[in-house]
Amino acid sequence: DADVTQTPRNRITKTGKRIMLECSQTKGHDRMYWYRQDPGLGLRLIYYSFDVKDINKGEISDGYSVSRQAQAKFSLSLESAIPNQTALYFCATSGTGRSGANVLTFGAGSRLTVL
Amino acid sequence: AQSVTQLGSHVSVSEGALVLLRCNYSSSVPPYLFWYVQYPNQGLQLLLKYTSAATLVKGINGFEAEFKKSETSFHLTKPSAHMSDAAEYFCAVRQTGANNLFFGTGTRLTVIP
Secondary structure (H helix, E strand, O other), X not given: OOOEEEEOOEEEEOOOOOEEEEEEEOOOOOEEXXXXXXXXXXXXXXXXXXXXXXXXXXXXXXXXXXEEEEOOEEEEEEOOOOHXXXXXXXXXXXXXXXXXXXXXXXXXXXXXXXX | OOEEEOOOXXXXXXXXXXXXXXXXXXXXXXXXXXXXXXXXXXOEEEEEEEOOOOOEXXXXXXXXXXXXXXXXXXXXXXXXXXXXXXXXXXXXXXXXXXXXXXXXXXXXXXXXX
16 A cells, blocks of 8 residues: 555535545554646645644635645645646655755655536 | 746657756855656656755766866766666755755756667
């Protein structure tokens, strides 16, 4: 089984629908992240969480919300999806400490298309 | 503000040729620097990282990168390209004391048989 599992892997939805992307990890890491990837723009951070009670906005949090249900679970929601949220979304985790904090372990990605 | 610039969104090399992917960072203080690779339909995985120890960093699959403070660069190289190296490569930076990684826009490497 993968260390970081994202569901669904692919989703097509319509404008205005609510969408949830889920992420679970077996790394035992405290830190979890959601990124979106767009062609030519690289990866941009949406939200991150350093423990169950900690939620922080990233570069592009508008239109998104997150929930850290447990150490191993971090979900991303789009309350009312719009077409420019069509992208590839990645969940990632990292450990703590000087070296552990730097290395991200990524899931395989969730491709979202908003029509 | 910290950022990274990857010169060239697409690079093509012949199999067996030198691979050179460029990354420059903007920071007044040397940051932590990383290269990640993304194979088709997969997430990113760490190739190598610079954390202020040796300036020449060796990574997986024969890749290495050299930190050059005077040039604010962290270019990725491999002496001889293999077909399996075809992927997208991302440079990333994290400033000391900062919480997050900032990624470059990526360079797609094509290896020609």
